[in-house]
Amino acid sequence: MPLQKSETLMVAAAVAIGLAGLMSPSWLIFLTTLAVAKALVVLGVVMLMRSGLVSFGQGLFFCIGGYAVGMGGRFWGIQDALVLILTGVVASTAIAMILGLLLTRYREIFFAMLTMAFSMILFGVLVKSHNLGSTDGFSVMEWSLFGWIPQSGMGVFWLTLAIGLLIALFLNRFFQSSIGLACEAIRENEVRVEYMGISRRQVLYINYVLAAAIGAMGGSLTALAAGHVDPEMAYWTISGEFVFIALLGGTGHVAAAFIASMIFALVRTYAVEFLPNSWQMILGIVLLLIILFLPKGIWSLFRRSRRATT
C-alpha cells in the first residue's frame, strides 16, 4: 500500500515534530502532547460531522479513556502504557456499542442532546463516586512502556505522536473507503443512501463506535501526559470545546484536526495569560466568524490557495 502525497507529508511532519521536541522547552512539548491527544477526540467529532451529526458528548469517551488509565494503574496494577490505553479503548468501544444502537436512530439536535445527556450522566456518577476522588478526581500512577519508565515528558510526547500519526493514516484511508464515503452521502441525503442498498444505520453505527474508540485513545493519552483525571473531562463544556476545534479545522482532511487543535492550544495559552477574563469571548467571536466566513474550516484556506496557484 503506497503512501499518498498527503500521507507522506503527515509522516514527515510527525518525524519533524518528534525531532524538534529534542530541542524545545518542556512547556511546548507538554502543550503539543495535549493538543495531539485532544486532536484524536476531535477527529471523532469530525467523523460524526462527516455523517451530518454533531456530538455534544464526545467528552464521554474522552473521560472513559482517561479514567480507564487512572483506574487501571491504581486498582488493577497495570503498568504498561499500551495496555492501559487498550483498556480505555475496550471500555469505550463496549459502551459505544450499546449507546450506538440507540443513538443511530437520532439526528440533528436530538443526537446532540442525547450524546450530551449520556456524558452528563457519567459526570453525575463520577462526581458522586467518593472512592474515585469525587470532583477532585485522582492522579495517575507511574507507568512504563515495554518496561522503560520515562523520566521526562518526552516519553508520552513520542508515544502520543506515534499513535496520533497511526490514527491519522488510518482515518485518511477510512475516509476514502466505502463506509467513509457513505457517511458523507448520509449527510447529503440519507434516504437516497438507502435506495442504493446501503444500510445507513449500519454505517452510522460503525462510524460512531470507531469515533468512540479513537476518542478514548485521546483521553488515555491526556491522562498519561497530565498525570491526573477528574470528572470535568465528561462535562459538556469540554465536549463543546471539541466541537469548536472540529469546526475550526473543518472536515476537509485528517490533518486539519491536528492543526486546529494546536492553534487552539496556543491561542488559549496566550489568551489565558494576557486576557484571563475574556478568552472565552474571543473564542465565541472566532467561532461566529468561522461559521460566517469559513464554513468549511481553516482547511478550506489551504484548498483555495492551492487552486489559485494551479
Add this chain to the structure above:
Amino acid sequence: MLTVWAILIDGFIYASWLFLVAAGLTVIYGVMRILNMAHGSLYALGAYAAASAIGWYYAGGGSQLWLAFAILAGCALAIGALSGLLIERGILRLMYGRDEILMLIVTFAILLILEDAMKLLWGTTPYYAWQPYAAMGRVDIDVLTVSGYDIMVLCLSIAIGLGLWFWLERTNLGKILRSIIHDREVSEAMGVNVRRMFTITFMVGATLGAVAGGITAPIISVVPGIGIEVIVLAFAVVVTGGLGSITGAAAGAIIVGLARATSIHTMPQFELFIIYAVMAAVLIFRPNGLFGQATARKI
C-alpha cells in the same frame, strides 16, 4: 408518609423553578427552531442584574419588600428584552436559513461571549440578594416547613405558564406565531412579517430566561458559571417534555422535579444522574419527547 409529602412538596417547588427556566427555551425553539444554548447566560444575566440592583437597594437603606420586587422584576425585564433584541438583531439575523444544528453552535458561541461579558461587567466575586428571601418568612405545613419565597415562585410559575398559554392560544399575535410554527413559508406568503415575529419571540424568550434568573437570585449566590449549570437542566426538561411545547415543558418540569426530589429523599447519591436518566429514558421510548410532534422526513 412524611417522605412522600416531602417529595411532593420539594418536587413541585423544584418543578416550578424548572418550568420558569425552561419556558423561554421552548418558546424560542417552537417558533424559531433554534435551540438556544445561550439561554443559561440570559438567566445568569437576569440573576446578576437583579442581585446587584437588590444589593444596591438594601445597601441604600431600603426595606420595602414590594419595592425590592419591583426593582428585581424591572431589572430582569429590561436586561432580558435588551439583550434579546441585541442578540437577535446583531447575530442571529445573519445566520437564518442555516441548519438547526449549526444554529445550536451559533448560540454556543453567544454563550461563550456572554459568559465572559458578565465576568468583565460584574467581576468574579459572588453577589448576594438574600433579603427578599428572608423577608418572605416560612410557612408550616404540618411538620414540614416551606419558605414563603418558594411558594411565591410556585405561584409565579403557574401564572407565567397560564400567561404563555393565553398569549399563544387566545390572542391575535399568538395565532400568527402558531401559523409560523405550522408552516413558515405559507404564513409568510399570507403577509406575516416573519422576521419581526422572530424578533418578538426571541425577546420574549430571552426575557423569560432573565426573569427566571432574577427570581432565582435571592435563593442562590450569583457567581460565574451558574448559567452553564442551568442550561443542561433546562435542556433535559424541554427535551423530556417535547421541544417547542409549553404543555410539554410543564410536564417535563414536573417529571424531572419529582424524579429529582425522589432521588434526594431516598438515594441522594444519584441526584444528578437521575435527571439525565429520565431524559434518556423518555427519549428512548418517545424520540420527540412526551408532547413533541414528529416531523416529516425529507426526501
